[in-house]
Amino acid sequence: MHRPVIEVTRVRNPFQQEAVTRDGDGVPRYADVPATLLDLLRAQVDARPDAEAVVELGGDRLTYAQLWERAARVAGGLRAGGVRRGDRVAVRYPAGTSWVLAFWGTVMAGGVAVAVNTRSAPPEVEFVLGDAGVTVDLSAGTPLPDGDPYVTRDLVATDVAAFFYTSGTTGRPKGVPTTHEAFVTNAENMIRCFGLPRDAGPALRTLISVPLFHVTGCNSQLLVAAYVGGAAVIMPTLGLPELARALATERISFMVTVPAVYSLLLRHPAFADADVSGVRTVAYGGAPIAPSLVRSLRKAFPGASLVNGYGMTETAALITALPDQDTEEHADSVGYAAPSVDLGVVPIGADPNVGELVVRGANVTTGYWDRPEATAETVVDGWLHTGDIVRVDDAGRVHIIDRSKDIIIRGGENVSSVEVEAALLSAPGVADAAVLAVPDDVMGEKVGAVLVADGEPIDVDAVIAHCRDLLADFKVPQYATVVTEALPRNAGGKLLKNQLRRQVRWGAPLR
Template identity: 55%
Template sequence: MVLRPFDESGVERDTQGVKRYVDLPDSVVAMLRASVDRDPDGEAVVEVDGSRLTYRQLWDAATRVAGGMREAGVVRGDRVAIRLGNGVDWVLGFLGTLMAGGVAVPVNTRFTDDEARYVIEDSGSRIVLAPGHPLPEAQPFVEDGLRREDLAAIFYTSGTTGFPKGAMTSHENFLTNVENARRVVGLPRVDPTLRNLISVPLFHVTGCNSQLLPTLQCGAAAVIMPTFEVGRFLRVIAEERIAIVTTVPAIFWLAISQEQFAGTDVSGVRYATYGGAPIAPDLVQAIKRSFPAARVGNGFGLSETSSISTFLPHEYADTHADSVGFPAPVVDLDLADVDPETGVGELLIRGAQVVQGYWNKPEAAAQTFTGGWLHSGDLARIDGDGFTYIVDRAKDMINRGGENVYCVEVENALAAAPGVFEVAVVGVPDEMMGEKVGAVVVPQPGADFDVAQFLAFARTRLADYKVPQYVDVRSAALPRNPGGKVLKPALRKGTEWGSPLR
């Protein structure tokens, strides 16, 4: 029997068979307005060691930013790139963009200038909100007539072609994910006592879509860390009486391994959720022991699904730690090209949280969004009880502590390094991070290849988390199949990596 652990009330299928929530606000702006009207003096956003805003102050400040954007020439549908770090200004820039009728384009703050420039130019952003520059402000403004189907944001996700793809996220996509997050985690519809610690980047769909926006919907407080440091992370949990902690497994492992953890008051934590990387059963049990008042759970999703697609609830966290759980209430799952022996196939996803496509990439969109389904590129199996298991990555992705690193993207950058004849990138197993980036390099014949110079070059072309931490230099050609494709499994099994280089 297929288990269905989540509330599915108020869900209907449209004429195309897509599940939708029937009672959503008209827009993210309307969602926020309802929270402001309900409790204007409740705390909304806290920047750790920085400013604090009530719901009334958040609304007023964001409408002034929207007015400043309109004065700067932003009109309905214009893109606004947000290159800010975590904090109150990021939230005001994001909400102000939506209030102005614009489309937010969060930019990964770890991108190099070239990577960020590509996102800004590809999106055609009219203005860029950048560090060191004040947010635009003018008379308050809120765009009339925002609709659920309107484009609200473009989240760029790394692609196997070497160029990021912009996932086109509508207001309905955002709102659907907010309701998905509330139902699968078990959050109340309204609870101003909740305090959600956001320690992951807001430019990621996890931080923005599944933490910030659900917090604002239920009238709670979003406590935002500008940068992560484990000691501060533990201090904030205690001092701010954090109720919700969401991060990657590696951070939970790091936090509970600290000597100071034993003296940290975590009694207020009611939800401890994780995702973005595989988790060991022992770590699940350690999280349960360390946060005894908390419900734990494992979430799985993509930028293309506005974050959450499946969730493993507390009741099954121990017994099925290797599963990503069950589909959210409006999500349908299927498998394509199933291996009859293993039951493994490519995971297909359908639902109102699936984005509208890829910005400026119709061919890539046509390959990924086919027949009403998102082809995830992940290999999975679904058992008779409905548990979903992600078993491999069909696109050669490395999962480095929750950061997705695509091998072809890194290979394209490293191939231009001086003295490189050919290069292949694979994941190297790591106890804490899950995987780290490894590069196998064949130098040009006769070249004086220097690993330090190679890494220095890599840092000029790649965000730091994509730069290899292991480099194996060999004289023999890379192993390839008859079609010329590098045999990655042979490299993973046959390479002795030694110690990490950084």
């Protein structure tokens, strides 16, 4: 029997709910937004064909007309190669115009863009390609398809436009089908929650320093820029001097990145002379933020509003946002529900305001790709269970107090502890292993490994080298400690990580 959901009040919610309707199941939806991503993009192509749409630092610049024309040729090439409605196309280019053209071209062809983490190790990539049933793999070194222009004409809001993959408690990535409506809903929520001008046009220029295979980079920046006719300025690789310089040279008005990057940027010599006069919105999320960093950001960007956003791959990005007026006094909060998102709490004790956060809305996935059991566990009675344990205050602000899924958030990157534990357990000499988050002032959290030897001394360097062959670099443990006693487990064999956290003392980080 499922525990009841206690819905979070909107009495003091500051975000506008105009034109939010409810369907027959009570799910909130927008009544006046574009039906599909192609409708969204075509509106800007017609309104401002010569305005910049996409800029790759050190690479191509595309106007809206050029973006449409070149993406249509990619679509034509995909169709000529056999791609049909609903076929999955992997997008594995580095961040830049090729990635964008592959994404839009796949959508125009009627296919489903599968955003693959370019930092993944080969076994991880192969799993995703196989799991998604990819028919075309567009990756670095592979030219963009080219053919006669083609644009699918009969897409609808409920069609799936893309898969993004996320790691869960099992450690195996899960595909999240994301519909056109989910993408468009997130863009509208971003406009309302982040105070972005709806008629900004070319004045909105967002600097994308996070990966495009993440929902933050794609959904909350690239597509938001397209929604208002602005420009998405993409950094192929993150470099702090380049980031500081681009603020002025690219006339950036809207920034989004993780607290770790802001912390490093503010301390970098290149930022001392950076021209930030055009920056109007400084947004952050993906990891806890220190109140001192919030104050530093306000001082460093005096003309900007600060906004904290919280979301998931399963929700096409934004769930909640903390507006500028709350960012200092309530720095530990991720904010209020987005306008078209319902929040609820499934209490874990007597306090009805403390428990697991659940969400529903048109931006929320109805289930995982080909994972009926995971879907049944996560989506219950129309509510998606986030796995985050929260406290909701009297104003309706959400405060995350624990992560029931044991996900480590390292500088905005999600790391499944179970996945890392599996890699450790496959290393020579390791009899048992546990992975814990190690608090870090810059990255928020880093990955720590507790190792139990199988009788002979453990070669920690060899174990870490083994992990590097199996895991993306950000998942490889940066701390390790070897213990001689058995790891604490309950009668069912589950690791008692809270007890282990109290026992472990971390030494210096690994080189």
